[in-house]
Amino acid sequence: MNRHLLSTADLSRDDALLILDTAEQLSQVSDRSIKKLPTLRGRTVVNLFFEDSTRTRISFEAAAKRLSADVINFSAKGSSVSKGESLKDTALTLQAMGADAVVIRHGASGAPHRLANWLDGSVVNAGDGTHEHPTQALLDAFTMRRRLGDLDGRRVTIVGDVLHSRVARSNVHLLHTLGAEVTLVAPPTLVPVAMGEWPCEVSYDFDAVLPKSDVVMMLRVQHERMNASYFPSAREYSRRYGLDPERLGKMPDGAIVMHPGPMNRGMEIAAEVADSERSTIVEQVTNGVTVRMAVLYLLLSGSEPAIGGNQ
Amino acid sequence: MNVARNQARDDGPPAHDGERAVLEAPDINRALTRIAHEILERAKGPEKLLLLGIPTRGTFLARRLADRIEQVEGRPVATGSLDVTMYRDDLRLRPARALGRTDLPEDGVDGRIVVLVDDVLYSGRTVRAALDALNDLGRPKAVRLAVLVDRGHRELPIRADYVGKNLPTSRAETVRVCLAETDQRDAVLLRGGQR
Amino acid sequence: MTYLLKGARVLGGEPKDVLIEGGCITAVGAPGEVDGTGASHVDAGGLIALPGLVDLHTHLREPGREDAETVESGTAAAALGGFTAVHAMANTSPVADTAGVVEQVWRLGQEAGHCDVQPVGAVTAGLLGRQLAELGAMADSAAHVRVFSDDGVCVSDAVLMRRALEYVKAFDGVVAQHAQEPRLTEGAQMNEGSVSGRLGLTGWPAVAEEAIIARDCLLAAHVGSRLHVCHVSTAGSVEIIRWAKSKGWNVTAEVTPHHLLLTDTCAEISPAGSYNPIYKVNPPLRTQADVQALREALADGTIDCVATDHAPHPVEDKETEWPAAAMGMIGLETALSVVQEAMIETGLLDWAGVADRMSARPARIGRLSGHGRRLRAGAPANLTLVDPSVRWAVDPGGFASKSRNTPYQGMTLPGRVVATFLRGRPTVLEGKLT
Numbered sequence: 001m002n003r004h005l006l007s008t009a010d011l012s013r014d015d016a017l018l019i020l021d022t023a024e025q026l027s028q029v030s031d032r033s034i035k036k037l038p039t040l041r042g043r044t045v046v047n048l049f050f051e052d053s054t055r056t057r058i059s060f061e062a063a064a065k066r067l068s069a070d071v072i073n074f075s076a077k078g079s080s081v082s083k084g085e086s087l088k089d090t091a092l093t094l095q096a097m098g099a100d101a102v103v104i105r106h107g108a109s110g111a112p113h114r115l116a117n118w119l120d121g122s123v124v125n126a127g128d129g130t131h132e133h134p135t136q137a138l139l140d141a142f143t144m145r146r147r148l149g150d151l152d153g154r155r156v157t158i159v160g161d162v163l164h165s166r167v168a169r170s171n172v173h174l175l176h177t178l179g180a181e182v183t184l185v186a187p188p189t190l191v192p193v194a195m196g197e198w199p200c201e202v203s204y205d206f207d208a209v210l211p212k213s214d215v216v217m218m219l220r221v222q223h224e225r226m227n228a229s230y231f232p233s234a235r236e237y238s239r240r241y242g243l244d245p246e247r248l249g250k251m252p253d254g255a256i257v258m259h260p261g262p263m264n265r266g267m268e269i270a271a272e273v274a275d276s277e278r279s280t281i282v283e284q285v286t287n288g289v290t291v292r293m294a295v296l297y298l299l300l301s302g303s304e305p306a307i308g309g310n311q
Numbered sequence: 312m313n314v315a316r317n318q319a320r321d322d323g324p325p326a327h328d329g330e331r332a333v334l335e336a337p338d339i340n341r342a343l344t345r346i347a348h349e350i351l352e353r354a355k356g357p358e359k360l361l362l363l364g365i366p367t368r369g370t371f372l373a374r375r376l377a378d379r380i381e382q383v384e385g386r387p388v389a390t391g392s393l394d395v396t397m398y399r400d401d402l403r404l405r406p407a408r409a410l411g412r413t414d415l416p417e418d419g420v421d422g423r424i425v426v427l428v429d430d431v432l433y434s435g436r437t438v439r440a441a442l443d444a445l446n447d448l449g450r451p452k453a454v455r456l457a458v459l460v461d462r463g464h465r466e467l468p469i470r471a472d473y474v475g476k477n478l479p480t481s482r483a484e485t486v487r488v489c490l491a492e493t494d495q496r497d498a499v500l501l502r503g504g505q506r
Numbered sequence: 507m508t509y510l511l512k513g514a515r516v517l518g519g520e521p522k523d524v525l526i527e528g529g530c531i532t533a534v535g536a537p538g539e540v541d542g543t544g545a546s547h548v549d550a551g552g553l554i555a556l557p558g559l560v561d562l563h564t565h566l567r568e569p570g571r572e573d574a575e576t577v578e579s580g581t582a583a584a585a586l587g588g589f590t591a592v593h594a595m596a597n598t599s600p601v602a603d604t605a606g607v608v609e610q611v612w613r614l615g616q617e618a619g620h621c622d623v624q625p626v627g628a629v630t631a632g633l634l635g636r637q638l639a640e641l642g643a644m645a646d647s648a649a650h651v652r653v654f655s656d657d658g659v660c661v662s663d664a665v666l667m668r669r670a671l672e673y674v675k676a677f678d679g680v681v682a683q684h685a686q687e688p689r690l691t692e693g694a695q696m697n698e699g700s701v702s703g704r705l706g707l708t709g710w711p712a713v714a715e716e717a718i719i720a721r722d723c724l725l726a727a728h729v730g731s732r733l734h735v736c737h738v739s740t741a742g743s744v745e746i747i748r749w750a751k752s753k754g755w756n757v758t759a760e761v762t763p764h765h766l767l768l769t770d771t772c773a774e775i776s777p778a779g780s781y782n783p784i785y786k787v788n789p790p791l792r793t794q795a796d797v798q799a800l801r802e803a804l805a806d807g808t809i810d811c812v813a814t815d816h817a818p819h820p821v822e823d824k825e826t827e828w829p830a831a832a833m834g835m836i837g838l839e840t841a842l843s844v845v846q847e848a849m850i851e852t853g854l855l856d857w858a859g860v861a862d863r864m865s866a867r868p869a870r871i872g873r874l875s876g877h878g879r880r881l882r883a884g885a886p887a888n889l890t891l892v893d894p895s896v897r898w899a900v901d902p903g904g905f906a907s908k909s910r911n912t913p914y915q916g917m918t919l920p921g922r923v924v925a926t927f928l929r930g931r932p933t934v935l936e937g938k939l940t
Contacts, residue, residue: 025410034447039397088825108827109706110781131706192703302407
């Protein structure tokens with residue numbers, strides 16, 4: 001049966017915990033002198049990246065290589081894809097090459113779901129348009145769990161461009177599944193209409209939410225939003241929704257600051273905050289490899305995957 | 312979910328119909344005590360010893376052996392666990408499975424006399440995987456193998472150094488080791504097949 | 507050729523015999539009372555006779571995209587769907603913005619012979635929204651254009667829209683507006699609501715349609731002209747049109763079959779998988795509340811008619827990721843079945859009502875005098891026979907349309923067209939093209 005990781009909404013609580021527990025065991029591998037396991041020998045993982053994202057690509061590449069999988073990097077730039085080859089034809093090519101898993105980053109929401117229709121192998125969503133980025137949410141949850149323990153009842157505040165953020169969508173589903181209480185904070189222009197069915201709260205008032213947050217996750221503000229009247233200016237955004245040292249001081253003791261990167265220092269997050277003790281930003285990168293190893297292991301090692309939704 | 316099924320196998324009820332005990336709690340107790348003495352004798356002291364259990368029941372057996380050695384020597388002996396799932400050669404024959412714990416001492420395995428501890432020795436493939444896993448973790452001075460039950464039918468050139476009980480079985484039979492830590496009682500149970 | 511249709515239930519009423527001679531209906535009477543000597547007998551027992559359906563909104567794609575549809579294939583699909591006249595939209599390549607192009611399309615329709623093709627003229631040259639096309643020349647041409655539309659794009663410039671509404675008064679034309687405020691729908695992919703938020707697809711808000719409809723109703727009233735609103739898709743639009751009609755303004759509106767049956771949740775959950783762009787259409791599929799409001803509006807006459815917005819696309823334009831896919835669905839061969847499902851089976855309309863909304867009213871809006879007439883002696887013999895009792899599984903493989911982009915594949919729908927007559931000549935008999 002075809003199994004994929006397309007959305008964190010497809011993960012049951014057991015699935016999510018299994019990934020995090022597996023990642024916990026695998027985290028030891030990065031501390032060893034031989035950072036390699038033979039588990040996925042002979043399996044082929046294709047990194048199919050239609051958008052530039054060096055960080056995510058090398059994280060998946062390191063994860064696959066540590067499990068001894070063969071890795072093929074397929075960048076859409078300069079390939080037949082940029083000359084108009086369709087996603088379906090690319091899928092058929094990868095199928096013919098015997099890809100056991102395809103890790104896809106694509107600018108179109110839902111592109112991984114479409115790809116999954118055309119492939120026998122597993123599809124891992126590495127970020128699709130303004131939809132989801134499931135492994136980012138998993139590494140965020142993993143990082144939170146390491147710092148704070150069990151996530152049940154933890155209060156997580158996600159701040160920024162929720163409307164266009166795949167990180168926010170994936171985190172809302174996953175953190176809800178894991179029992180955390182999520183509050184989204186954004187200017188009203190950057191919140192989707194009809195949020196009623198999302199399992200989270202929405203607030204426009206960052207300062208009111210801060211003292212009740214165990215985790216504050218800052219989202220990157222894309223430059224193209226700045227000239228599209230979502231907010232008057234970068235300065236005003238920063239003043240109302242940026243995390244500066246003063247706001248950091250209002251957070252409870254032990255609360256942590258997260259950012260999926262890359263950061264706009266001085267915009268959504270002040271440099272002092274990004275570099276503070278409470279910041280987990282560097283850990284998030286390390287944990288990214290571990291969590292992606294866990295996902296690839298659980299999808300690819302057995303005769304059938306242990307996690308993930310059916311297409 | 313597939314993994315839940317695996318766990319159900321490990322944590323199964325203490326007794327099935329048609330099972331008979333080939334070892335009871337006192338037998339297991341005596342066997343472990345004897346193995347502990349043999350390990351100690353051959354290693355000429357506990358200093359370099361590292362008892363590494365293979366999860367799940369091997370880990371408990373390693374801990375019991377360590378307790379006995381400590382009682383004799385008055386000094387603690389290093390223990391840990393070594394999950395070999397990622398090194399198994401039968402991963403693709405079954406659904407993906409959850410990982411067990413790997414716990415090693417701070418200073419690793421280099422220069423240690425590692426005693427791998429497992430509940431049942433059968434094909435030898437688990438031990439093969441454990442040797443590969445150890446190889447990626449460092450360079451022990453020596454590696455030895457202790458098992459509670461050796462049921463025969465080896466498929467690889469592997470032999471245990473310390474055996475609680477040699478149990479002639481047919482391939483059609485199942486051997487199940489129950490330990491109080493997970494199964495409410497100590498016993499080795501044999502089921503099925505024709506003797 | 508003369509035909510005697512035996513036992514047809516005209517508009518769903520008591521069985522009648524209908525005699526067709528010389529392109530006209532010459533007699534309608536109780537079974538056995540009409541003299542059919544020398545006529546071919548057609549057993550119409552259990553079948554419903556409707557006036558030939560009229561579509562105000564069809565994309566035939568010719569000239570320009572003959573890979574998706576041609577006048578020949580599109581009108582064959584229309585005949586199989588029970589239509590005797592279709593309005594061919596202007597967004598072809600070249601655009602139907604001159605007398606030459608509309609006459610070419612009209613002539614291709616005549617040659618194909620499956621149904622009448624009434625070209626729609628573009629409102630603005632090249633559909634570019636900058637200056638009016640030569641509306642009068644198209645009206646005076648052999649194609650006798652009366653409906654003008656930039657469909658596919660909105661005439662968003664208020665001044666240009668006002669001028670167009672005024673100008674077509676000279677020849678009793680009507681401007682059919684594709685109501686879509688362009689700035690509010692930049693990059694829009696689907697209805698803006700909870701589903702678009704979850705799927706991360708750019709929203710197409712209802713207000714972008716409603717704002718234009720409200721403006722255009724006011725403009726039409728101000729200049730005293732006729733306005734027709736294409737593919738109304740929201741409950742709010744219905745309210746505005748109801749208000750405009752209550753003022754006595756000359757506003758008409760259409761709804762597509764798909765907006766009467768499907769909702770935006772299809773993008774998320776469907777047998778065809780999530781994000782399947784077979785459900786991508788413009789205006790987008792809306793919510794269940796909108797569907798309900800549209801059905802009620804069609805039933806009470808606020809919405810005048812059903813129009814298919816038949817929009818053929820080749821397979822490769824739909825077998826893509828959602829944002830890259832073309833917008834639109836084919837509908838000629840399923841329209842009547844979907845209307846039966848949405849309106850008849852729910853008790854909102856009877857067959858006389860369907861005849862009114864799918865034939866009489868669209869013919870009147872398009873000023874087609876030979877279509878949409880009552881089925882009685884003296885009327886042109888444009889009619890279709892429908893078996894309402896069968897249910898069929900939709901399989902686009904059997905469609906006459908060159909394209910396969912139907913959202914109903916695999917669904918079971920009620921009612922099938924058995925025969926269609928165009929001015930006394932059968933275009934479809936026993937469910938097959940003649």
